Amino acid sequence: MLDTPTPPISTALQTLMKQHGISENELSKRSGVPQASIHRMVNGKIKSPKYANVEKIARALGVTPDFLMKSPHENSRSTHGAGYLTIGPQMAGASCTFTSVMTPIAQLTTALFQKKPPVYLYPEVSWREVRHQEKLQDAGFVSKKSHYYSEHQAIGQGFWMTMQGDSMSAPVGLTPTLPEGTKILFDTGQRTRPGRIVLALLSEHSSPTCRLLVDEGGQLLLKPLNPVYPLTSLSDATAIIATALEAKYQL
Structure with a gap:
């Protein structure tokens, strides 16, 4: 059985939250997205999250929605x-x-x-x-x-x-x-x-x-x-x- 790849948003959120020093609860307060939804994104349980939620989270973290949804390799090739x-x-x-x-x-x-x-x-x-x-x-x-x-x-x-x-x-x-x-x-x-x-x-x-x-x-x-x-x-x-x-x- 093949391992399911980790969604890019999971990796990005884990990194950004650690970098900013904020918890799921704090990110929920800042973005207006339910903590349960954020928890599932962080842990790779949602492969295709609602774009409206991605927009809110991206705005709270100071990045673009595309940055959260793309892989690190894709982001490294597109930095504008x-x-x-x-x-x-x-x-x-x-x-x-x-x-x-x-x-x-x-x-x-x-x-x-x-x-x-x-x-x-x-x-x-x-x-x-x-x-x-x-x-x-x-x-x-x-x-x-x-x-x-x-x-x-x-x-x-x-x-x-x-x-x-x-x-x-x-x-x-x-x-x-x-x-x-x-x-x-x-x-x-x-x-x-x-x-x-x-x-x-x-x-x-x-x-x-x-x-x-x-x-x-x-x-x-x-x-x-x-x-x-x-x-x-x-x-x-x-x-x-x-x-x-x-x-x-x-x-």
Whole structure:
């Protein structure tokens, strides 16, 4: 009698869950898929899982549905498509330069064969929601959000946001640049200093603003990367609520 091959999704889930350090129960909370279904997928009991469930699990793990359903060999041959490219793996340095380009899906494929550094999952929140940071500590709220991974461990509350508009889109050839659609990982506990990308509230009732914090002649200013937009002086009413750690743009 021939051995039944292990479904690709079983191998992928086992690897990703170990890499993220999450249990079946935690993955169930984040994805909205029943734990019993996840358990059967992890243990190879379901050869053809419902695609809707695969989509939810993939979103919670920060990968594509195709990545979960393909074999490691197939994924190693196709490391592009609906994934994300990291354009700013380290944004916390004073220079704020982009140092490399990497393909996370390729990294996850490699993880099937060798040990990788810890990977952390953070929720994506809207520009309106981030004004209410207490929600980031609400497990019920967080579990309903899409999650994306990062190798950066947040000191405080970590969360992703998607850039809107072109105020942080630098002229062609200049870096850093954060064009519309870029996903940015922010950390509420990271130390803020000039040269870092920050998220600020200019006043108690204002919308969040993403800018580069600069020091010009001893005065702290919020600088857009697009020179068409004006610089903004920090006032007593200004609150810097988070500092950027990483940026990714969607393919």
